[in-house]
Amino acid sequence: MSQIFITGANGEIGHALIRKLAADGASIVALDLHPLDHDLAGLCAEAYRGDIRDTDVLSEIGRHHRFSAIFHMASLLSSRGESNPELAHEVNVNGSFNIMNLARQQSTLRGDPVKLIFTSSIAVYGLYANDDREHPVKEREFLTPRTMYGINKLYVEQMGRYFSRFYLGKPGEVPIDFRCLRFPGLISSATLPSGGTTDYGPEMLHAAARGESYQCFVKASTRLPFMVMDDAVDSLVKLHRVPRTQLKHQIYNVTGFSVRADEILALIEQSFPGADIQFEPVSERQEIVDSWPEYVDDSPARRDWGWQPKFDFARAFAEILVPRVKARYSS
Numbered sequence: 001m002s003q004i005f006i007t008g009a010n011g012e013i014g015h016a017l018i019r020k021l022a023a024d025g026a027s028i029v030a031l032d033l034h035p036l037d038h039d040l041a042g043l044c045a046e047a048y049r050g051d052i053r054d055t056d057v058l059s060e061i062g063r064h065h066r067f068s069a070i071f072h073m074a075s076l077l078s079s080r081g082e083s084n085p086e087l088a089h090e091v092n093v094n095g096s097f098n099i100m101n102l103a104r105q106q107s108t109l110r111g112d113p114v115k116l117i118f119t120s121s122i123a124v125y126g127l128y129a130n131d132d133r134e135h136p137v138k139e140r141e142f143l144t145p146r147t148m149y150g151i152n153k154l155y156v157e158q159m160g161r162y163f164s165r166f167y168l169g170k171p172g173e174v175p176i177d178f179r180c181l182r183f184p185g186l187i188s189s190a191t192l193p194s195g196g197t198t199d200y201g202p203e204m205l206h207a208a209a210r211g212e213s214y215q216c217f218v219k220a221s222t223r224l225p226f227m228v229m230d231d232a233v234d235s236l237v238k239l240h241r242v243p244r245t246q247l248k249h250q251i252y253n254v255t256g257f258s259v260r261a262d263e264i265l266a267l268i269e270q271s272f273p274g275a276d277i278q279f280e281p282v283s284e285r286q287e288i289v290d291s292w293p294e295y296v297d298d299s300p301a302r303r304d305w306g307w308q309p310k311f312d313f314a315r316a317f318a319e320i321l322v323p324r325v326k327a328r329y330s331s
């Protein structure tokens with residue numbers, strides 16, 4: 001039976017994606033550096049603990065399973081990558097190369113392309129002093145990332161295009177089916193990110209719900225694109241299902257809403273009137289967000305495969321995020 005392989009399974013997207021795929025009846029094989037949360041492990045056919053840099057673990061996984069799709073999400077995020085660029089490169093590039101090799105082997109064993117679905121990021125964009133950050137950025141613009149993480153993501157995108165379209169391969173080798181989404185900042189009620197630079201969005205919300213004070217590390221006027229986790233998972237599942245012939249591109253922007261940090265705070269204060277959140281920008285992190293676009297253009301995804309976020313800013317907080325974090329921290 002062909003299965004779905006998920007790397008970074010215990011991470012933020014992994015949590016939500018496993019629940020969704022399991023509800024749809026998929027047989028899931030999970031890999032994460034850390035033990036999979038108990039409730040998630042019960043939803044997977046098998047959970048491996050290991051590092052995507054470890055080719056022995058990947059060979060063992062490849063020997064025991066046949067995959068129709070791989071969701072590759074294991075990654076070191078942008079702020080963490082700046083404090084250890086060497087490790088970021090090893091995990092984000094070398095680890096991804098290993099996952100690509102696994103997808104290539106599995107494609108050939110099955111005699112059918114394995115879908116390799118890669119989560120990329122707005123971090124592939126790099127806007128500088130005179131660039132117009134209010135202009136919704138298209139997939140082929142401003143590909144001059146300033147962080148190691150952004151550079152790594154951009155390289156892996158290109159590696160995916162290469163192994164799916166240009167590499168000639170050995171006789172009999174079946175190319176992979178590479179598909180990629182560039183996500184904005186993600187906000188989940190169930191999990192918190194770690195080591196990213198869009199983390200201030202979810203961190204403000206969770207701190208307010210826990211009654212804790214929080215120092216937001218970017219300026220109040222900082223505007224970035226965000227998306228609620230439910231929509232992020234929907235976009236992944238949709239991209240997974242769409243027939244290859246319908247896809248005009250391999251790399252797509254997706255987004256939910258673009259908001260300023262003080263607009264997020266204003267909405268949080270409506271639901272948590274005593275919220276104690278101050279803006280104390282940290283220059284290294286501010287410089288990273290200042291290089292990212294304020295808006296992204298996701299019209300190719302909307303046109304080619306019917307992408308449409310369900311939640312705008314107000315609905316995301318009113319219908320999903322606030323009620324769920326309230327329930328989570330009151331129990």
Ligand code: SER
Pocket residue numbers: 077078079120121122123149183184185186195196197198199
């Ligand atoms: N959320 C990621 C980060 O902040 C960007 O994709 O690193």
